[in-house]
Amino acid sequence: MPSGMQRAPMPLxxxxxxxxALADSxxxxxxxxxxxLLTLIENQTQTxxxxxxxxxxxxxxxxxxGITGAPGTGKSSLVNHLATILRHGKPAVGxxxxxxxxxSSPFSGGAILGDRIRMRELAGDPGVFIRSMASRGALGxxxxxxxxxxxxxxxxxxxxxxxxxxxxxxxxxxxxxxAHTTIVVEAPGLGDDVQAIxxxxxxxxxxxxxxxxxxxxxxxxxRALQMxxxxxxxxxxxxxxxxxxxxxxxxxxxxCATNGEGVEQxxxxxxxxxxxxxDSGELERRERARLQAQLDRLLQAALHRRFIEHQADGRLDxxxxxxWRRKLxxxxxxxxxxxxx
Ligand SMILES: Nc1nc2c(ncn2[C@@H]2O[C@H](COP(=O)(O)OP(=O)(O)OP(=O)(O)O)[C@@H](O)[C@H]2O)c(=O)[nH]1
Ligand SMILES: [Mg+2]
Numbered sequence: 354m355p356s357g358m359q360r361a362p363m364p365l366x367x368x369x370x371x372x373x374a375l376a377d378s379x380x381x382x383x384x385x386x387x388x389x390l391l392t393l394i395e396n397q398t399q400t401x402x403x404x405x406x407x408x409x410x411x412x413x414x415x416x417x418x419g420i421t422g423a424p425g426t427g428k429s430s431l432v433n434h435l436a437t438i439l440r441h442g443k444p445a446v447g448x449x450x451x452x453x454x455x456x457s458s459p460f461s462g463g464a465i466l467g468d469r470i471r472m473r474e475l476a477g478d479p480g481v482f483i484r485s486m487a488s489r490g491a492l493g494x495x496x497x498x499x500x501x502x503x504x505x506x507x508x509x510x511x512x513x514x515x516x517x518x519x520x521x522x523x524x525x526x527x528x529x530x531x532a533h534t535t536i537v538v539e540a541p542g543l544g545d546d547v548q549a550i551x552x553x554x555x556x557x558x559x560x561x562x563x564x565x566x567x568x569x570x571x572x573x574x575x576r577a578l579q580m581x582x583x584x585x586x587x588x589x590x591x592x593x594x595x596x597x598x599x600x601x602x603x604x605x606x607x608x609c610a611t612n613g614e615g616v617e618q619x620x621x622x623x624x625x626x627x628x629x630x631x632d633s634g635e636l637e638r639r640e641r642a643r644l645q646a647q648l649d650r651l652l653q654a655a656l657h658r659r660f661i662e663h664q665a666d667g668r669l670d671x672x673x674x675x676x677w678r679r680k681l682x683x684x685x686x687x688x689x690x691x692x693x694x
Pocket of ligand 1: 424426429431564565566608609612
């Protein structure tokens with residue numbers, strides 16, 4: 354910018370907040386400001402969105418690690434050990450954030466409290482920032498809110514961001530796609546291993562963790578996972594980054610998150626994957642894909658919103674009525690609606 358030219362200060366948001374001041378505080382490392390911003394983002398406030406816009410240019414530095422898997426496989430316990438190891442490893446991660454996306458399923462009703470208690474052990478460490486996100490609280494969709502929270506943490510200077518999600522629905526798979534490194538956590542005796550494979554969860558794994566390796570049945574589970582991996586390899590699926598010359602070999606790491614066994618090895622594997630991504634050019638590809646997914650989601654939402662706003666004359670209701678009476682197929686109805694836009 355030529356001297357003498359000053360960027361106009363960002364005005365106050367319509368809701369009365371000061372996005373510029375908030376963004377400045379977050380970049381300066383002010384943790385209460387960061388916590389406030391994350392709430393504003395989750396509530397989709399103007400101040401939050403505008404502060405995020407200011408912060409965006411500061412993001413793009415963090416390594417994002419997704420930890421997903423069925424309820425109760427030990428994700429939170431693993432994250433707890435993992436965070437501690439990464440913080441004290443060589444090189445130590447100076448600033449690390451943990452985002453726990455709370456499951457909304459009634460089966461895991463106790464998990465929210467459980468997470469808080471388990472992760473409290475980390476809470477005394479000033480280098481660690483922990484945030485829980487309630488699935489139901491996110492107004493604009495969980496995947497969107499999670500992406501935005503990650504961007505804010507990234508801009509706030511966290512080098513590693515660990516995101517725990519329950520691998521269940523599409524939203525969770527979307528969130529997993531938001532990560533650079535995706536860890537899928539399995540445990541023995543949690544029902545059908547084939548189920549997990551069907552759900553395509555193995556296809557998103559960069560690292561497979563067999564947790565609860567202390568339990569009986571761990572050997573069987575490991576064999577089943579290895580078979581699924583080999584099968585995926587022979588059909589060309591399930592190998593992340595298979596675009597490059599030397600694809601990343603997805604390995605199974607056995608852990609016991611209650612005593613921390615194997616977690617050191619998992620930390621090493623994460624760092625190895627990080628180096629692989631950087632050296633192979635895959636990191637750039639994933640980062641682009643991540644941003645594209647975010648753009649696509651926002652564009653879809655915006656177009657849908659605009660469309661709905663222009664349907665005040667009840668055409669949408671009318672179309673539904675026609676579909677309900679089997680006079681039009683849903684596709685025909687959409688074609689008619691689009692033709693009228
Ligand atoms: N035996 C054994 N138990 C474990 C291990 N890891 C976790 N657990 C126990 O399994 C239960 C669930 O652990 P969590 O860490 O809450 O699992 P989670 O995957 O985060 O659960 P949700 O967030 O509800 O999906 C807890 O009672 C843990 O103590 C392990 O390696 N071995
Ligand atoms: Mg958990």
